[in-house]
Each structure stands twice: as structure tokens, then as C-alpha cells.
Amino acid sequence: MSQYQAFNVELADNIAHVQINRPEKINSMNAAFWSEIIEIFQWIDDTDEARVVVLSGAGKHFSSGIDLMMLAGVANELGKDVGRNARLLRRKILQLQASFNAVDNCRKPVLAAIQGYCLGGAIDLIAACDMRYAAEDAQFSIKEIDIGMAADVGTLQRLPRIIGDGMLRELAYTGRTFGAEEARSIGLVNRVYSDAASLLDGVMGIAREIAAKSPIAVTGTKEMISYMRDHRIDDGLEYVATWNAAMLQSTDLRVAMAAHMSKQKPEFLD
Template structure:
């Protein structure tokens, strides 16, 4: 693992803990953040020892979203030609989208542990994760509307598949703050923990449970869930039949069956 400017990355118990590490700036997503998260998830993809990923924030908050200085700089670089400005802005937006696509496309489960502020671009980030968990002090807001813009890095595309359409629209149109318990009720987060310490302990325990399962089985399960976002039921059934025609020949199946029958904990290869 490399040294990162916007993140702290640790690997223990087959879990990659990816922490946004700009606490003095409320973990705002600056220019370093976007290429680094792609680099980190490329490493996660290439490292078989990693079985699960936890994303959190260092300090008092998860993240306040995109760094406003970064947006201001983009505005200052505009010239007088509307067409050229639009082309430059479009390339920038697609580059930012690629950062969270790397999270969404990760073949290992990604768990978000949210405390304090989770605003704007941070909603885009957690929407790209498999599951979301919150401390009691967590506050969520699709804040872009208050900045005079539409969210453009994944929230409006991914969040309707996580929470109800009407709830998503209300958050997107108003930018209002949603507390942890309301977020749990609407399905944005799975569980709420008393504080930041309990949140990290609980999410790490869930990640360890996932990491103890067959990585072949976890990989196949995630792939099928992702595939079904954009396909019909019969397409999904055809795909899992073809997938498992190969994967059911894995040694993991024999190990899991033997462990179940002997009531022992299975040990799977990376």
C-alpha cells in the first residue's frame, strides 16, 4: 500500500479499512481524493487477501462532500467559449464519476460506516457501497441543490435503487438533513449504533463475518445482485446458471459442506 494524502488504508483480518483522512477539512473531497480512491480500489481488486472493505471517516465527521475550493477552481478556469467550457466540465464530471464507479464495481463487498456529516458527494460515495451503517449522530443531505446544481456523481442514479423514489426526490429537491434513525427507517442505512466507536466495532464485526465466507461464493453473490439492477429475472436466472456451472466446481463447496456436517468453522483459501 502507498502513502495517500486523502486516505488512511489498513489491512487486517482480510479487511481493507479505507478511511477518509482530512479531519481538519471535515474530510472534504479535494483534488487528491478522486484519483487516490481509484488507486486504492485497484489495489483492493488485485489483492486476493482482501475479502471485504470498510469505508469510514477520520475525526468528527464522515465527509462534507466535494471540496468547495475544487469547484471554485473549476469555475475560474472557464473561458469565453461556451462549447469549450462545456467539454472541459463534462470531462471533469466523468473523471469524478469514475472514482465512485471503482467503488461500485469492486468485486468485494464494501461497507460504509457513517458518523457526523455525510453531505453532497459523500452521499454519492455511500450510494456506491453495498451496505451502509450509521452512528446515532449521523446526518445525511443531498446538499447539491443548495449549491445551485444537480448531484452528478451517482446519487440520483444509485439512490433510487436503495430507498423509495419519493423519499429520494424529497431529499434531492429540498437538501434537508436526515438523521440516523430516519435514514434507517427509509432503508438508507441498515443499522444505527450508539456512537462512532460502537459503529466501527459493529461494522468491522460484520466485515469479519463476510471475510470468513467462501470468497468464490461472495464474489458470485455480489455479481448476481449487481447484474439484476439492469436485467430481467429470466436474464438473471440464465446468468447464474452459467456462472455456477463453473463455480460449483470450486473446492470451497466441498470445504463448506464438510464444515457444516462436522459443525466446525471452515477455512477458505484467498
């Protein structure tokens, strides 16, 4: 693993812990963040030993969102021609989207552990994760509306499938701050923990449970769930039949069945 400017990355017990590491800047997302997250999740995707990912933030807060100095830098690149400005901005936006697409497209489950601020671009990030968990002090806000723009890195596209259309509209139109219990009640987070320490302990426990399962089965399950976001039921049934025609021949199936029958814990290859 390489050294990163915006992240700490550790791999232990088949769990890749990816921690945003700019606590002095409230873990705001600078230029290094956006490029490094693609590299990190590509490495995770390519590393069989990594079976599940925990995404967290160092310090008191998960992330305050995009670094405003980075936005100012983009503004300084604009010139007088509207067409060329539009082309530049579109390219920049697509580049930012690719960073969180890397999280969404990762073959391994990604669990977000959220404490303190989770604002603006941080909502885009957690929307790309498989599951989200929060400490009681977590504060969420789709802040883009308050700086005069529509969120453009995934919140408006992914959250309707997570919290529903009407609730997303309320939060996106108002930009209001809401806490961990409301986040749980609307389905944004799965569970709330009393503090940051118990949050990370709890999420790591769930990650260990997932990591102990067949990686072939976990990958196939994630692939099928993701596929169904954009397809009909009959499409999904056809796809899983084709997928399992190959995957059911894995030795993992025999290992799992033998362990179940002998009441022992199975051990799967990476």
C-alpha cells in the same frame, strides 16, 4: 500499500479499512481524494487477501462532500467559449463519476461506517457501497440543490434503488438534513449504533463475518445482485446458471459442505 494524501488504508484479517483522512477539513473531497480512491479500490480488487472493505471517516465526521476549493479551481479553467467549457465540464464530471464507479464495481463487499456529517458528494459515495451503517449523530443531506445544481456523481442514479423514487425526490428537491433514525427507516442505512466507536466495532464485526465466508461465493453473490439492477429475472437466472457452471467446481464448495457436516468452522483460501 502506498501512502496517500487523503486516505489511511490498512489490511488486517482479510479486511481492507479505507479511512478518509482529512479530519481538519471535515474529510472534504479534494483533488487527491478523487484520484486516490480509484487507485485504492483497484488495489483492493487485485488483492486476494482483501475479502471485504470497510469505508469510514477520521474524526467527528464521515465527510462534508466535495472540497469547494476544488470546484473553484475548475471554475478558473473555464474560458469564453460555451462549447469548449461544456466539453471541459463534461470531462471533469465523468472523471469524478469514475471515482465512485470504482467503489461500486469493486468485486469485494464495501461497508460504509458513517458518523457526523454525510453531505453532498458523501451521499454519492455511500450510495456506491453495498451496505451503510450509521452512528446516532449522523446527519445526511443531498446538498447539491442548495448550491444551484443537480447531483451528478451517482446519488440520483443509485439511490432510487436503495430508498425508492418518492423519498429520493423529496430529499433531492429540498436538500433537507435528516438523521440516522430516518435514514434507517427509509432503508439508506441498515443499522444505527450509539456512537462512532460502537459503529466501527459493529461494522468490523459484520466485515469479519463476511470475510470468513468463501470469497468465491461472496464475489458471485455480489455480481448477481449488481447484475439484477439492470436486467430482468430471466436474464439473471441465465447469468447465474452460466456463472455457477464454473464456480460450483471450486474447492470452496467441498470445504464448506465438509465443515457444515462436521460442525466445524471452514477455512477458505484467499
